[in-house]
Amino acid sequence: SQQGEEDPQALSIQEGENATMNCSYKTSINNLQWYRQNSGRGLVHLILIRSNEREKHSGRLRVTLDTSKKSSSLLITASRAADTASYFCATALSGTYKYIFGTGTRLKVLA
Amino acid sequence: DVKVTQSSRYLVKRTGEKVFLECVQDMDHENMFWYRQDPGLGLRLIYFSYDVKMKEKGDIPEGYSVSREKKERFSLILESASTNQTSMYLCASSLGLAGSRGSYNEQFFGPGTRLTVL
Numbered sequence A: 001s002q003q004g005e006e007d008p009q010a011l012s013i014q015e016g017e018n019a020t021m022n023c024s025y026k027t028s029i030n031n032l033q034w035y036r037q038n039s040g041r042g043l044v045h046l047i048l049i050r051s052n053e054r055e056k057h058s059g060r061l062r063v064t065l066d067t068s069k070k071s072s073s074l075l076i077t078a079s080r081a082a083d084t085a086s087y088f089c090a091t092a093l094s095g096t097y098k099y100i101f102g103t104g105t106r107l108k109v110l111a
Numbered sequence B: 001d002v003k004v005t006q007s008s009r010y011l012v013k014r015t016g017e018k019v020f021l022e023c024v025q026d027m028d029h030e031n032m033f034w035y036r037q038d039p040g041l042g043l044r045l046i047y048f049s050y051d052v053k054m055k056e057k058g059d060i061p062e063g064y065s066v067s068r069e070k071k072e073r074f075s076l077i078l079e080s081a082s083t084n085q086t087s088m089y090l091c092a093s094s095l096g097l098a099g100s101r102g103s104y105n106e107q108f109f110g111p112g113t114r115l116t117v118l
Helices: none
Strands: A005-007 A010-014 A019-024 A029-037 A043-050 A055-058 A061-066 A071-076 A085-093 A099-101 A105-110 B004-006 B010-013 B019-025 B031-038 B042-051 B054-057 B064-070 B073-078 B087-094 B113-117
Touching: A005 A085, A010 A019, A019 A105, A029 A061, A029 A071, A043 A055, A043 A061, A043 A071, A071 A085, A085 B042, A099 B042, B004 B087, B010 B019, B019 B031, B019 B087, B019 B113, B031 B064, B031 B073, B042 B064, B042 B073, B054 B064, B073 B087
Parallel strands: A010 A105, B010 B113
Antiparallel strands: A005 A019, A019 A071, A029 A043, A029 A085, A055 A061, A061 A071, A085 A099, A085 A105, B004 B019, B019 B073, B031 B042, B031 B087, B042 B054, B064 B073, B087 B113
16 A cells, blocks of 8 residues: 555545544654645645644644554544545655655545 | 645646646745646655755656746646646645755645646
């Protein structure tokens, strides 16, 4: 699998429910970031969690990082139709300044 | 707010043409990136620049070159466009560290250019 691989590939939920997406990676990282992409548009940065952090919150977003398992999760609480988008994790590899993006999770929130 | 703009939203070119994709950012960021995005493959880094006239190859540089003559502008050049370069091209920028080759800060993306090569 690729560095920064998201799971599931697609997720469909009702408005008001929580959405959880997972990301796995392979090598040592400096930080891990989550981005959102609305259909056919550029990516928007959501949250950054550093390798020495375990959990971070931003509004309705909660991100966890488990470096021992090389995995992260993004939780969106009380989802809204406007949250419908693709979500990508990106890992900033230690020792380089390259970012490795996963293939994304397509989230659909039904009104 | 950081603004990253790309010269075209949609572009159609013919095989063999030389193609220029322009990207401009207005926040004095040191780092700029070019990615291509294809279904099932996610974003793949083509080139990265951490300063004016400085560049590094990404994961898929073949068939591409870049130019960064001014800090705010990063150009991607397809020397001889081919059909397998049909893709969405995304430019991004991020704040760097003075005297350092890059940084680990968040990236700000442009809206993308959807290029079709016939």
